[in-house]
Amino acid sequence: MFLSQLEINPRSRDAQRDLADPYQMHRTLCRAFGSKAELEAARLLYRVDVLQNGATVVLVQTKTAPDWSTLPSNYCLEAPPTKEWQPRLSDDQTLSFRLRANPTVCKDGKRRGLYDEHAQLMWLARKAEACGFSLPQEEVEIEGKLVRRPAVQVVPEGETMTEKRENGCAVQFRRVDTIAGQHAKETGKATGETKRALFSAARFDGILQVTDSNKLKETLENGIGPAKAFGFGLLSLRRA
Numbered sequence: 001m002f003l004s005q006l007e008i009n010p011r012s013r014d015a016q017r018d019l020a021d022p023y024q025m026h027r028t029l030c031r032a033f034g035s036k037a038e039l040e041a042a043r044l045l046y047r048v049d050v051l052q053n054g055a056t057v058v059l060v061q062t063k064t065a066p067d068w069s070t071l072p073s074n075y076c077l078e079a080p081p082t083k084e085w086q087p088r089l090s091d092d093q094t095l096s097f098r099l100r101a102n103p104t105v106c107k108d109g110k111r112r113g114l115y116d117e118h119a120q121l122m123w124l125a126r127k128a129e130a131c132g133f134s135l136p137q138e139e140v141e142i143e144g145k146l147v148r149r150p151a152v153q154v155v156p157e158g159e160t161m162t163e164k165r166e167n168g169c170a171v172q173f174r175r176v177d178t179i180a181g182q183h184a185k186e187t188g189k190a191t192g193e194t195k196r197a198l199f200s201a202a203r204f205d206g207i208l209q210v211t212d213s214n215k216l217k218e219t220l221e222n223g224i225g226p227a228k229a230f231g232f233g234l235l236s237l238r239r240a
Helices: 013-019 022-033 036-042 117-131 213-222
Strands: 002-007 045-050 056-062 082-084 094-101 104-107 110-113 137-142 145-150 153-155 160-166 169-176 194-200 202-210 235-239
Touching: 013 022, 022 036, 022 045, 022 056, 094 117, 104 117, 117 145, 117 153, 117 202, 117 213, 213 235
Parallel strands: 169 194
Antiparallel strands: 002 056, 002 082, 045 056, 094 202, 094 235, 104 110, 137 145, 153 202, 160 169
16 A cells, blocks of 8 residues: 655635635646546545644555556645555554544435544444444443443544535535534536535544554455545544
8 A cells, every 4th residue: 555645834824725625635636647447447535634733634544556647736734745555454453543534324325424523433433343444432321321332532624615626516515523513415407406425524643553454454444434535534543
């Protein structure tokens, strides 16, 4: 796999547009992979991070090498570094992780966002079991009862609105933080009416233990949860 880090130029109008618009960000990143078939082979995952020094970086993970010469002029402060890496994982290994995800549940045939912190953590616990890792547990009191849940930090995020055009329709996408909002979808006809989709957004930071190294490698390649085109699903690991 390949990892790239794009340090965003705060004076770039193109970059600031993309930071405010995950649809546009996805379009910009996709240009680094040529044809539709090449883009599918790349399995593009990305996440926007704000560092402690205030710098904004876009971490991009792909199966094939990107061509960042396709970025708009002055989009980054410097040429994005790209490194090739192969995850070396072993069962029972302990690692630090970060994941920005879109926690949802299917109800009445529809995908609905989860906004309560406890519900998000239980969603993560279910995903962990299927993705080849486990999470340390803690006991917390909820509504007068002691419950066990992952000992993971949940970081709330802000709210942005994006818009595109698809088959003659104005389409708006909105990502919502862990506190405000609800999941909904309104679809208009192909007459220029507005389509809206709300996404729950949560960033998880914590420690995991590898239970199935092969499954976890697949998880790293494929990401976790829905809405990957909008900057969700990238799992980052490092030594604990």
